[in-house]
Amino acid sequence: MNTWFAVTANMRLLLMAKYPVMFRAADAMLVTKTDLLRVIDDFDTTRAMTYFRNLANRAPVYSLSCKTGEGMQAWTDWLREQIAAQRQRVAAGITARPKMQSDGSRLHQP
Numbered sequence: 001m002n003t004w005f006a007v008t009a010n011m012r013l014l015l016m017a018k019y020p021v022m023f024r025a026a027d028a029m030l031v032t033k034t035d036l037l038r039v040i041d042d043f044d045t046t047r048a049m050t051y052f053r054n055l056a057n058r059a060p061v062y063s064l065s066c067k068t069g070e071g072m073q074a075w076t077d078w079l080r081e082q083i084a085a086q087r088q089r090v091a092a093g094i095t096a097r098p099k100m101q102s103d104g105s106r107l108h109q110p
Contacts, residue, residue, distance in 0.1 A: 020055060028059050028060050028061070029062070030061075030075065031048060031063045032064045033064075034063045034064060034070055062075040
């Protein structure tokens with residue numbers, strides 16, 4: 001499961017932990033529309049990364065721009081690796097996805 005945030009998104013949604021389960025379960029986080037960072041002053045990529053890591057997620061983070069092509073090759077390489085890994089899991093009869101922490105439901109009670 002990829003989790004993505006456009007730099008045009010409201011940073012409070014990310015920092016207020018509105019979707020902690022989604023971020024904990026993410027296999028990767030995509031920060032999109034990074035070409036707009038030069039004109040958007042209220043998205044802090046470092047804070048976004050810190051929040052993501054504070055949720056104990058070590059998944060890769062990709063900064064992407066379809067306009068400039070930034071990060072696209074690294075992300076598509078990662079996708080190809082994930083497809084190959086999933087094919088191996090299917091061949092072995094192990095297909096349950098996405099990953100979840102065993103204590104996830106306990107950590108996220110209202």
